[in-house]
Amino acid sequence: MRAEQKVKFLTWGVVVLVLLNVSTIATIIYHIQTEKKQMGLRSERYPGPLKGRELMEHLDFTAQQRESFHSHNRDFMEAISDINRSLNESRNNLFAELQKAKPDTIKCNLISSDIGRLHKALKIKTYRFYLEVKKICNEEQQAKLNRAFAPVFSFDGGQQFRHRGRGHHWNND
Known part of the structure; x- marks a missing residue:
């Protein structure tokens, strides 16, 4: 047994x-x-009508405006695609370094600088695209364009981290 x-x-x-x-x-x-x-989700994405076809429909472009828009949009999408890919890679590299037992702060600073450089390039491409699209819009369309781009250029999410009570409880909103 x-x-x-x-x-x-x-x-x-x-x-x-x-x-x-x-x-x-x-x-x-x-x-x-x-x-x-x-x-x-964390990588910079553009909301709603800012995607090509939806933006053209939202702005009610004429055939001539659509033709001009296609050229600008294609160039913009190619440029930001490369930048977003690099941003994601840099963010992943930074997070991987931070998870090490002894993170190299010099490497973290270099990666952070690279992320800042890439983010700056993304914003420059974005505002230049906005200005190109604005040029082909009439007044009414420009007002719609402003509303469509507002979320890209503003941040109304409040503080990213908040303290609650005496203890430090971090809340990512």
């Missing part, structure tokens, strides 16, 4: 370890996927 109990105990031990390993792997995969989604 003793050997039989030992086999039964070992069998249950193996089952528990297998379940633990499967749940650990599933958790890791879930967190990786969640982090990728969050990184995608």
Whole structure:
């Protein structure tokens, strides 16, 4: 009987370890996927009608305006695509460095400077695109264009981190 109990105990031990390993792997995969989604959301994205077709419809462009817009939009989208890709890579590199046991602060500063440079380039491309589109708009369309671009150039999310009570509970809004 003793050997039989030992086999039964070992069998249950193996089952528990297998379940633990499967749940650990599933958790890791879930967190990786969640982090990728969050990184995608954090990268600078432009809301609603700022996508080409929707913006043209929103502004009620004529055929001639559409033709001019297509050229500007294509150039803009190519430029910001490269910048956004570089921004995401730099942000990932910074976060990877920060997770190390002894992060290299010099490397963190360099990566942060690169992120700032890229963000500046993105804003420059964006305002230049805005000005090009504004040139082809009439007064009514310019008012609509201003409303469409307002979220890109303003931040009304309040403080990113807030203190609550005496303890420091960080809240990412």
